[in-house]
Amino acid sequence: MVSDSITNASIHAAPNNNNNARDVGKKKRARSAKLKQCKLDVRREQWLSQGAVKNKDYKAEQNGVVEELKDRNNHRPFGNLGMRPGGGENDGSIHHHHHHDIDLDSNSPNSLTSSVLGSNYSETNFTGSSSSSSSSSGGCCSGNITEDDEGGGDDGCLDDWEAVADALAANEKPKNPCLESPPEHDPIAQSGSPQETTIGSDAPSFGVENSKPQCTRTIPKASGNGLAWRPDDAFRPQSLPNLAKQVSLPNSNRKHYGCGGVPWAYSGVVSAPSSCPICYEDLDFTDTSFLPCLCGFRLCLFCHKRILEEDSRCPGCRKPYEHEPVEAEASVHGGSLTFRLPRSCSLITRS
Amino acid sequence: MQASRARLFKEYKEVQREKVADPDIQLVCDDSNIFKWTALIKGPSETPFEGGVFQLAFAVPEQYPLQPPQVRFLTKIFHPNVHFKTGEICLDILKNAWSPAWTLQSVCRAIIALMAHPEPDSPLNCDSGNLLRSGDLRGYYSMARMYTKLAAMPKKG
DSSP states (O other): OHHHHHHHHHHHHHHHHHHHHHHHHHHHHHHHHHHHHHHHHHHHHHHHHHHHHHHHHHHHHHHHOHHHHHHHHHHSOGGGTTTOSTTHHHHHHHHHHHHHHHHHHHHHHHHHHHHHHHTHHHHHHHHHHHHHOTTOBHHHHHHHHHHHIIIIIHTTHHHHHHHHHHHHHHHHHHHTTSOBOOTTHHHHHHTSOOHHHIIIIIHHHHHHHHHSSHHHHHHHHHHHHHHHHTGGGSSGGGHHHHHHHHHTOSOOSHHHHHHHHHHHHHHHHHSSOSBOTTTOOBOOHHHHTOOOSTTOOOOOHHHHHHHHHTTOBOTTTOOBOOHHHHHHHHHHHHHHHHHHHHHHHHHHHHO | OHHHHHHHHHHHHHHHHTTTTOTTEEEEEOSSOTTEEEEEEEOOTTSTTTTOEEEEEEEOOTTTTTSOOEEEESSOOOOTTBOTTTOBBOOGGGTTTOOTTOOHHHHHHHHHHHHHSOOTTSOSSHHHHHHHHTTOHHHHHHHHHHHIIIIISOOOO
């Protein structure tokens, strides 16, 4: 799932970012070059296959004009963003924003995706796309991507990519204007609707991917897109909302995403104590994900059971444990925890 | 049984490690019984107990930490919330306000805080409580100071 979504996103983003990415991308290239290379190859294949479809969509979309794209984007669930190739463009713009924030953390993934898509262009586009965020016009991107894939992809995509990425980073903002991919693409992209899943680990990668190719060509359209992206709530929402949800952050802004992306991984690990404050035994994963009381006092399941048999009051706040509420909370926390863990895992795998 | 034992061992290690951390408290475990502890605490400054060293006896139940330890003063002390003869302490966290999250160390800190802030409305030592409730701070201070010097301060050669 992730890889696909990433590739799609990269593809979308690539067009937008290509120009910008080239400028800025160079710096980023070094970081992510290694990761990118490996991932790029895989992504290229995916991207190419997707790209063909996207390109077709693109044309149609372009005809329809940016507005249509926006509408489509809105219609499309944002969750799809990363995953869907067609939607990728639109999503890509969203991702781009995220990516920038995320890029720091997940530079490698982004670069990889971008390289895969547009090879050269994609790299530079990364930063650019993310910054621009709006660049993701689907139609433009798709066209760009396809071309990039054919020509640049074969060539030392990685090398070009990095350079492009550097350039893109510089240009990122300008490219934003690029129109999002046509709505049609988006729907296609939507097929993979992993908002939650993508958010945690995928989000960073997506952003990168998106930024790459699409930006350059789309740019002309971008002006309108830029606005759209900002408002993106509708467009970006898919990816963003996911992140926000995971983080539990109210903000749906791109910045939040980016910021949130990194923090999350860390935050996930942070919150829980390493040992039970009652028995001083180490907390295992189950205990760590167990939040019996709203006050946030954590303890191991064993001690919790013993306390329930006794006075059944939370050691932290001395309020009686409420079984049902407790369970609900626990589940919620468990969810958050699970998200965090996947992210951390994903990061590890990436590195 | 095992749970309380394991917890007390952990607390013992913690005490050994943080001996320097809290210079006002010295917690010692009985050599042969992990459930018997003795603590030496310094009387808080700006109170009639300043300069005195008070000895506490801990009797830890097997249900610890779900049940609070039983603590009493071995050193005579003139305090509204300490029984003058038995050394029993009237402190909410040793009764119904106990939390398993508390430790022997934190109990000592709570007792030091109680020495500095007596609660004359729930007295175990009625004479002391009456002095405070009647506003005779000077009388309370004098009595408490006298007993501190008699019982809690090393006699000067």
